[in-house]
Amino acid sequence: MSTETATLSGTSLAGIIRERTQDEARTLEQHGVRPVLAVVMATDDESTRWYVRSIERAAERAGIGCRVLDLGHDATEQVLASVLRDLAAEPSVNGIILQTPLPAGVRADALVGLIAPEKDIDGANPLSLGRLAVGQPAFAPATARAVVEILDHYAVPVAGRNAVVVGRSAVVGKPLSLLLLERDAAVTVCHSRSGPLGTYTREADIVVVAAGRTGLLTGGDVSAKTVVVDVGTNVLADGSLVGDVDGNSVRGVAAALTPVPGGVGSVTTALLLLHTVEAARNQSGSLIAESGVLQAAG
Numbered sequence: 288m289s290t291e292t293a294t295l296s297g298t299s300l301a302g303i304i305r306e307r308t309q310d311e312a313r314t315l316e317q318h319g320v321r322p323v324l325a326v327v328m329a330t331d332d333e334s335t336r337w338y339v340r341s342i343e344r345a346a347e348r349a350g351i352g353c354r355v356l357d358l359g360h361d362a363t364e365q366v367l368a369s370v371l372r373d374l375a376a377e378p379s380v381n382g383i384i385l386q387t388p389l390p391a392g393v394r395a396d397a398l399v400g401l402i403a404p405e406k407d408i409d410g411a412n413p414l415s416l417g418r419l420a421v422g423q424p425a426f427a428p429a430t431a432r433a434v435v436e437i438l439d440h441y442a443v444p445v446a447g448r449n450a451v452v453v454g455r456s457a458v459v460g461k462p463l464s465l466l467l468l469e470r471d472a473a474v475t476v477c478h479s480r481s482g483p484l485g486t487y488t489r490e491a492d493i494v495v496v497a498a499g500r501t502g503l504l505t506g507g508d509v510s511a512k513t514v515v516v517d518v519g520t521n522v523l524a525d526g527s528l529v530g531d532v533d534g535n536s537v538r539g540v541a542a543a544l545t546p547v548p549g550g551v552g553s554v555t556t557a558l559l560l561l562h563t564v565e566a567a568r569n570q571s572g573s574l575i576a577e578s579g580v581l582q583a584a585g
């Protein structure tokens with residue numbers, strides 16, 4: 288028997304988050320604070336450049352300043368480190384993104400630790416992941432938060448449910464598993480060595496796939512109760528974008544599925560900007576509280 292699989296689009300939720308971001312940016316502006324996001328990049332990769340331009344445009348629409356520091360494809364680790372240190376100390380910058388890919392030989396691990404935790408709006412600094420792990424306030428990577436926001440938006444129950452996360456990277460799988468655990472899900476994390484996926488996913492209420500492998504999850508891996516969130520983004524030879532889920536076979540079996548594009552990715556970009564205004568609010572909180580003008584946003 289075929290199941291009617293609901294499509295959990297991210298576009299309406301992204302619109303709601305954008306409105307909230309604009310409202311918060313306007314409130315801050317009324318008190319003399321203009322949130323500013325700095326994007327550090329060192330690549331000629333066209334799709335990355337396109338992505339950064341899209342962040343710039345979205346920031347402008349939201350009333351957020353966006354400074355792109357394009358250091359060129361041959362930037363050294365020393366130059367990148369020095370720019371990140373300067374940004375950490377620069378009071379007018381509230382959020383920092385270190386955009387990948389980085390030039391060959393540059394150690395991303397060494398650089399992300401230089402992103403000031405209070406400005407780490409994409410949760411890249413290991414300190415942010417550590418804080419998430421022990422339940423302290425920190426920015427989660429926007430993609431990980433996007434998954435949880437989508438589940439909430441569509442009122443998918445998480446507490447007490449069986450959630451499987453496919454992928455264990457520091458930017459998606461691990462922080463997401465922490466966020467789901469924080470929400471009282473029973474979380475299983477799968478990876479390239481965990482064996483046949485279906486063994487885990489067929490029993491799951493929620494399956495989040497973040498592996499970067501086209502067609503990894505198929506209809507035979509899910510059941511009628513499964514809500515599937517597809518984080519994967521894979522560019523095919525013809526330039527089209529697909530996720531990690533074989534939509535053709537999963538649709539008709541699972542309870543629900545997020546589309547690619549138009550799912551997690553659109554919410555992720557919106558959240559990066561929301562995190563920037565949240566960072567600006569946190570950083571100016573004491574200043575504004577002292578002048579007694581921004582009680583509501585505190």
Ligand code: NAP
Nearest residue numbers: 430454455456459478479497498499518519520551552555
């Ligand atoms: P990553 O660092 O390459 O990690 C991939 C993870 O998937 C690894 O943990 C890997 O296992 C696991 N994996 C690979 N093949 C597998 C298999 N056959 N079965 C089970 N697990 C497997 O990638 P990432 O940065 O986390 O990104 C994952 C995907 O999400 C990519 O497609 C990326 O483009 C996409 N993404 C999307 C957004 C968005 O906003 N939509 C944002 C970030 C990333 P091992 O650890 O054992 O190698």
